[in-house]
Amino acid sequence: MFHQTPLKTFTVAAVIAALALYAILGGYFPREIVIEIALLAILAVSLDFVAGYGGMVSLCHGAIYGIGAYAFAGMTAIGGYDTVTATLVALAAAAAFGLFVGAVAANITGIFFIMATLAFGQMAYVVVFESRALGGDDGLSGIARYDLSAIGIDMNDSLQFALFCLAVVVIAYAAAAYVLRSTFGRTLSGIHSNEDRMRALGLTAWRHKAVAFSFSSMLAGAAGILAAQHTQFVSPELLVWTVSGEVLIVVILGGLGTLAGPIAGAALLVLLKHKIGAYTEHWHLVIGLFLVAAVMAGGRGVYGQIEYWLRQRAGRRADA
């Protein structure tokens, strides 16, 4: 069950503040890194919402991210709609896809659920890849960023865009935390710990899981909208299953079922990638070893492990 503990608040605040500082003090390249972290963090929060609290490990969150990006890109670059309409349509498209996947796969469990989400995600990938209207494998360009000049924000400035992305991370985290603390979130945790019991209590479990998956997809779609605006270009590579795999790695490195951990995990993975990438092109090797070690050490992730130690210490103190 989710509790917004002081440790979670502190972790999120510290990571966001550190990234903001890094963006403010750094030049163009650090800002790009911060944006990359922010996009991955939103995706990781959305995946942790369903995987950590609903037991639904998804390998189609990359595809949903891409659907959000493509819907936004298509509405602005092809349809010529304004960014607000495009945002609403993109969020709705991501949520609708999530609702469909969640409803169809709700009764599938374990590794089979992962395979089912993989199948739906790859279907979306192939459809986008083959779609001439969406530019096929050339992708789409000429996507507009939000125009926030009315409130004095210039989105074309890399610093202000990076800070905007960090703000969306906080909003996504707060939205996920708010839902997890509501009756809906408590019910979702109940399904995760014992689905049969929740059914016996009279809950239509599949509908609940589908709605939860849909909400998570909407958050992933929001990350996609930002991704489309970031590079002002979208390509089918956004939807491919390895993107989902990377998000899953972030969630595990940070701590599955902690919600705050995945944000730290996103920062950790991207920074590792760039730091190691500066020395060797074989950074995948290090990330792979890191992942193997993290899972074999108990699978709690960096944040989850710290939370676990603190809880053990607190428990010992209570015993004494």
Add this chain to the structure above:
Amino acid sequence: MVADVDFWLTQFLNGLQLSMLLFLLSIGLTIIFGLMHFVNLAHGALYMVGAYAGVSAAAALGNFWAALLIAPIAVMLVGIFLYAAIIRHMRRAGPMNQVLVTFGLIFVIVDLVRIVWGDIALGMAQPAILSGPAEFLGVVYPAYRLFIIAVGLIVMAALSLVLSRTQIGAMVRAGVENDAMAACLGINVERLFFAVFCVGCALAGLAGAIAAPVFSATPSMATDILIPTLIVVVIGGLGSLRGAIAGSLIVGFIQTFGAVVMPEFASVLVYVLLAAVLIVKPAGLLPARS
């Protein structure tokens, strides 16, 4: 062209050849899966190691047949190392952690291969005796590809015989059906698992080595083959030999004929099939456990 019988027969052979490669990979994966509920995503990476081992052995010894023997053994040794170092400790860790550890292993193995062999695709010469075209039912078809089909069919027949007629086969089937009960009856399930795991690794290495002359050895082959193999395993049903045979034929033919009939959506067809099977019959078409 489309009405041409020869054309369709050629496509049929292409489909069969792809099916056989998928079979060699999926049979190891499915039995490991069914026997020990162990999810090994690194199986595709072992296939890649087999291809590189085959290329190097063939270059060093100048003999294709020696390479075909060495590659499976080399991959089996890699498998034994992975078993001792990691997999043994992850046996009771639950499917989620197994997926993640073996997912991490893909990264590690692929990058190690890139360090040792580089990023360039490496070719492997076909043996002289199989390098020319051959005639099959009046169709001219590369002899080497017929050889791949033959190897697949031989392995299929041998495994069917071992699984259905020998005591080891009976023990494996018992372990897949109910591992706790099999252990109670005196079968050392862990040792059985280890033996099956070694055979599965060797078959993955064999598949890599016989695929190398046709497709070349590349670092991307580890992940390229993984998804189709997993689809075969899930469609066929975990732990089932018949399921692996049926699944690899279905996926191989859908991919081949789909690419001819509706090229844009060939790859979507397989995923549609996967989703349909998972929704209608989540245990797979021919599950090992009744």
